[in-house]
Amino acid sequence: MTEKNEVRTEENKVISPVVIKRLPRYYRYLGELLKNDVIRISSKELSKKMNVTASQIRQDLNNFGGFGQQGYGYNVEYLYNEIGKILGLDHINNIVIIGAGNLGQALANNQEFDSNGFKIIGLFDVNPRLIGMTVRGVEVYDIDVLEDFLKENDVMIAALTLPASKAIKVAGELADLGIKAFWNFAPVDLNLPEDVIVENVHLAESIMTLSYRIHSK
Amino acid sequence: MTEKNEVRTEENKVISPVVIKRLPRYYRYLGELLKNDVIRISSKELSKKMNVTASQIRQDLNNFGGFGQQGYGYNVEYLYNEIGKILGLDHINNIVIIGAGNLGQALANNQEFDSNGFKIIGLFDVNPRLIGMTVRGVEVYDIDVLEDFLKENDVMIAALTLPASKAIKVAGELADLGIKAFWNFAPVDLNLPEDVIVENVHLAESIMTLSYRIHSK
DNA sequence: TAGATTGTTAATCGATTAACAATC
DNA sequence: TAGATTGTTAATCGATTAACAATC
Numbered sequence: 001m002t003e004k005n006e007v008r009t010e011e012n013k014v015i016s017p018v019v020i021k022r023l024p025r026y027y028r029y030l031g032e033l034l035k036n037d038v039i040r041i042s043s044k045e046l047s048k049k050m051n052v053t054a055s056q057i058r059q060d061l062n063n064f065g066g067f068g069q070q071g072y073g074y075n076v077e078y079l080y081n082e083i084g085k086i087l088g089l090d091h092i093n094n095i096v097i098i099g100a101g102n103l104g105q106a107l108a109n110n111q112e113f114d115s116n117g118f119k120i121i122g123l124f125d126v127n128p129r130l131i132g133m134t135v136r137g138v139e140v141y142d143i144d145v146l147e148d149f150l151k152e153n154d155v156m157i158a159a160l161t162l163p164a165s166k167a168i169k170v171a172g173e174l175a176d177l178g179i180k181a182f183w184n185f186a187p188v189d190l191n192l193p194e195d196v197i198v199e200n201v202h203l204a205e206s207i208m209t210l211s212y213r214i215h216s217k
Numbered sequence: 218m219t220e221k222n223e224v225r226t227e228e229n230k231v232i233s234p235v236v237i238k239r240l241p242r243y244y245r246y247l248g249e250l251l252k253n254d255v256i257r258i259s260s261k262e263l264s265k266k267m268n269v270t271a272s273q274i275r276q277d278l279n280n281f282g283g284f285g286q287q288g289y290g291y292n293v294e295y296l297y298n299e300i301g302k303i304l305g306l307d308h309i310n311n312i313v314i315i316g317a318g319n320l321g322q323a324l325a326n327n328q329e330f331d332s333n334g335f336k337i338i339g340l341f342d343v344n345p346r347l348i349g350m351t352v353r354g355v356e357v358y359d360i361d362v363l364e365d366f367l368k369e370n371d372v373m374i375a376a377l378t379l380p381a382s383k384a385i386k387v388a389g390e391l392a393d394l395g396i397k398a399f400w401n402f403a404p405v406d407l408n409l410p411e412d413v414i415v416e417n418v419h420l421a422e423s424i425m426t427l428s429y430r431i432h433s434k
Numbered sequence: 435t436a437g438a439t440t441g442t443t444a445a446t447c448g449a450t451t452a453a454c455a456a457t458c
Numbered sequence: 459t460a461g462a463t464t465g466t467t468a469a470t471c472g473a474t475t476a477a478c479a480a481t482c
Contacts, residue, residue: 072464087432
């Protein structure tokens, strides 16, 4: 009996979402260390840099296996690569961006995604003034050709950078066309079938928590 | 003895960050209800809409006071306004955006911030091709005039939409100039004095958690 | 009044931290 | 070997859910 949207390791262990959220930050810090030619690091050293406990780092990593060595710590390059694999960054993940406004263009321009295997292969919009232009070599297509585009390309993720009202409709259509993962920037909750994954980036909610902290001081 | 960056109510109660993060979502749902002329709602009804437990809603709200009424539920407009006050949305929060690229422009163009009291009063960049242009009526200034601008304007928040390498330096300078709250879009952790608040939007980390869920299925 | 629903206490569940034996 | 540090179990802490008396 599997719960909806559960995430499990190969051994079929359930991994807590809070652990998953921390993995990319480990990955970023390890990437920095790697860039600085650091060969090995202990959970204690890393914990100081990252402002977390060494215990948490070891607990988190051991959800996925033993990557370290007693008395030594962790090999930076090995751990970096292993976390990359866990996060699926050893694959190319093709992305379409629905909504080619500033936000869609900002995502297309972001080099950080590229370098982690996220490949933006098309932008889509209804606005004729945007259609035909290119952003970092990626073309903006008429949204009418999206269905055909999806048939011809192996798209893993649809990023939704359009107004809330349109996002719901488009997400439903894309889900019907087989898209199983959405990166949603519209300020709305998409109600999609259970097997569809949604990651929300709610910017207004983000700045509101900042505002809270300012005003509650 | 107060812990660093703690957040307390008027009664000096510590509010958990997980509760704070949920408030904007309540606010959004209540706003929708208000728009649809719904007068009152019970925690049970709201819990169904939002996919959380009624218990959690009542617990969360009661951190800040009793906003409901036994046998009735909550008045939508009243609760909406009260949560708005808790979040500091009854103030105008002036924002400067440092980095006038696509992302900075996307934030400046976002009407959702405006309607919640977040007022973008200036964009700043080093790029002469951007300086002088306006985005939704907001001017892009040379970053050299930022110091003077901050003296003449009551800026609450600096949004950092520039490369990681530059973000650290600029954040330090802005903190020295008295900015106490940062909305950081650069993929780096800013290490600023204890009394400075930072809200991070790490987009690459967001899409990596999505990737994890795709590939761990 | 009777029914509904809150505010709040108690019970449960999950996440974090501490501790330490295993071992490199 | 001695010192260091992991992997993992146990203890603590915090968050969520359940339950229900209070009361509108």
